[in-house]
Amino acid sequence: MNAARGEPEALDAAELERASERLERASPAERLAFAVDTFGEGLLFTSSFGAQSGVLLHLWSRVAKDLPVVFIDTGFLFPETLAYRDALAERLGLDVRVVRPDIANADFVARWGDDVQRRDPDFCCGLNKVAPLAPLRAAARAWVSGLRRDQSRAREGVRVLERDGHLVRVHPLATLTKADVARYLAEHEIPEHPLVERRYLSIGCAPCTRPIAEGEDERAGRWAWTGKSECGLHARAPGDEPR
Ligand code: SF4
Numbered sequence: 001m002n003a004a005r006g007e008p009e010a011l012d013a014a015e016l017e018r019a020s021e022r023l024e025r026a027s028p029a030e031r032l033a034f035a036v037d038t039f040g041e042g043l044l045f046t047s048s049f050g051a052q053s054g055v056l057l058h059l060w061s062r063v064a065k066d067l068p069v070v071f072i073d074t075g076f077l078f079p080e081t082l083a084y085r086d087a088l089a090e091r092l093g094l095d096v097r098v099v100r101p102d103i104a105n106a107d108f109v110a111r112w113g114d115d116v117q118r119r120d121p122d123f124c125c126g127l128n129k130v131a132p133l134a135p136l137r138a139a140a141r142a143w144v145s146g147l148r149r150d151q152s153r154a155r156e157g158v159r160v161l162e163r164d165g166h167l168v169r170v171h172p173l174a175t176l177t178k179a180d181v182a183r184y185l186a187e188h189e190i191p192e193h194p195l196v197e198r199r200y201l202s203i204g205c206a207p208c209t210r211p212i213a214e215g216e217d218e219r220a221g222r223w224a225w226t227g228k229s230e231c232g233l234h235a236r237a238p239g240d241e242p243r
Contacts, residue, residue, distance in 0.1 A: 011038070011161075011168065020161035024175065028055070031160055031172040032063045035142055039168070042141030046070045046133065049085040050203035054190040055181050056146040056173060061092035068097045070136060074128040075105025076117075076205035080194045087191065099132045117207045128205075142168040150177050151202070152219040 011019065023031045035043055045060060047053050047069050060069060071085060089096045101108070108128070109116075117124045137143065147158045148171075162169040173181075185192065195203055199211035202219045212220050 013163065016161050016163060016168065020159050023160040026160075028172040028176065029059055029063055031170070032056075032059050032144065035144060035170040035172070036064045036067070039142040041067065043067060043144060043170070044070065044136055044140035044142065044167075045144040046072065047146070048072075048204065049081055049088060049193070051193045051196050051201050052146055052148070052151075052181060054088065054192070055176070055184045056144070057088055057092055057094065058184075058188055058190055059172065060144075061094055065093065065095075068095045070133070071096050071098050072129055072132055073098050073100050074205050075101065075108065076128065076207055078195060078203065078206050078209075081203060084191075084193050091191075099136065101128045101132050103127065117205070121208060137167070140167060142170050144170045144172065146173050147171045148173050148176050148178075148181075152217040154219075 019034070023034060026034070043064070045056075045064070045067065047057055047060075049057070049071060057069065060067075069089075073082075085096065088094070103111075112123075113119075143164070147155050149156050149158050158171050158174045160171055160174050162171070176184075184190075193200070193203060199213075200209060201212055202222055203209055204222055209222055
């Protein structure tokens with residue numbers, strides 16, 4: 001199972017299932033180390049540098065420091081997120097690669113209106129999030145992200161390893177709880193995203209994020225006026241016209 005770092009190794013469905021089952025009992029660092037050993041430079045790591053990102057970024061800095069962290073700058077992000085990204089990158093010594101949409105943000109707004117997110121968030125996400133990542137996603141063999149089962153109903157079934165087309169999705173934090181995350185951040189003195197104290201517990205683009213109320217899912221403040229819950233879930237092909 002352990003390929004030399006950087007050498008591709010295919011996992012068939014049965015091997016993937018066995019590895020995922022075994023990694024259920026492993027620590028997040030061990031899960032990430034498995035992914036680095038197995039997929040090497042074929043491992044894609046995207047981070048939003050949001051409220052829940054500190055744990056995985058810290059682990060990445062320990063286990064996979066030579067590999068880049070990909071950050072998608074949609075042009076609609078909170079300035080606090082950009083400042084947090086820069087501060088954490090410097091503190092943890094991360095190699096952050098910023099990817100952006102082909103169209104400048106001002107041109108996007110001028111062309112489709114400043115309420116396009118309200119009318120058609122899948123179109124906006126498709127052009128500003130999904131499309132910029134597409135070449136990196138196509139070239140990757142596995143994709144690491146910080147999904148956790150306790151974040152929302154939609155994420156309850158997240159596995160440590162999952163097949164997603166040609167990619168293996170890797171979720172080192174799948175079994176962690178909100179309390180585990182808080183404990184880890186405190187233990188390693190990782191600063192919080194500055195908007196957390198205003199009850200933004202899942203932070204994406206400014207037009208599509210609101211603070212959450214007591215008792216709501218962490219992700220309840222994302223696209224709260226729609227049934228949409230994930231940025232790429234319903235995205236259509238970039239280039240379609242918005243509704
Ligand atoms: S989260 Fe909102 S602003 Fe950001 S890309 Fe998606 S729809 Fe557009």
